[in-house]
Amino acid sequence: MATFYTNQALGRGPMHSVGGGSQRVVAYAEYSLTAALALNAVINMMWLPSGAIVTRVDIGGDDLDSGGSPTITLDVGDATTANRFVSADASAKTGVSSSTAVNFYQYTADTRIQVKCSAAPATGATSGKIKLAVEYLLDPSFAA
Secondary structure (H helix, E strand, C coil): CCCEEEEHHHCCCCCCCCCCCCEHHHEEEEECCCCCCCCCCCCEEEECCCEEEEEEEEEEECCCCCCCCCCEEEEEEEEEEEEEEEECCCCHCCCCCCCEEEEEEEECCCCCCCEEEEECCCCCCCCEEEEEEEEEEEEECCCC
């Protein structure tokens, strides 16, 4: 299984922290393919800070499966649960985007968010982008 990294996932900065009140933050990262994705390939996209309460996940990008009957699907989650937020998203079959509301999942430690290829492409693209936006809330009144 191959593992890839965006620039945002290589280090732990920048991440936002909260001052005296709540703050809504959107973390965004793009990954440019250099080879076709294989089954179970993992792309580490970004870090979320301890205390982040995830409220929404948007995934999109280019058409990554040019087969006549495309099969690629992507999960969005973390190293503990690969499909914590999105399971078997089909947007990479056609290059559209999708949005998923999340029921206030809170992280208790800095955590890397990843995209995993949960079904391999029929004919995988060797170039193109995967784009991920994760909206989260930082609020000290929400105890982990």
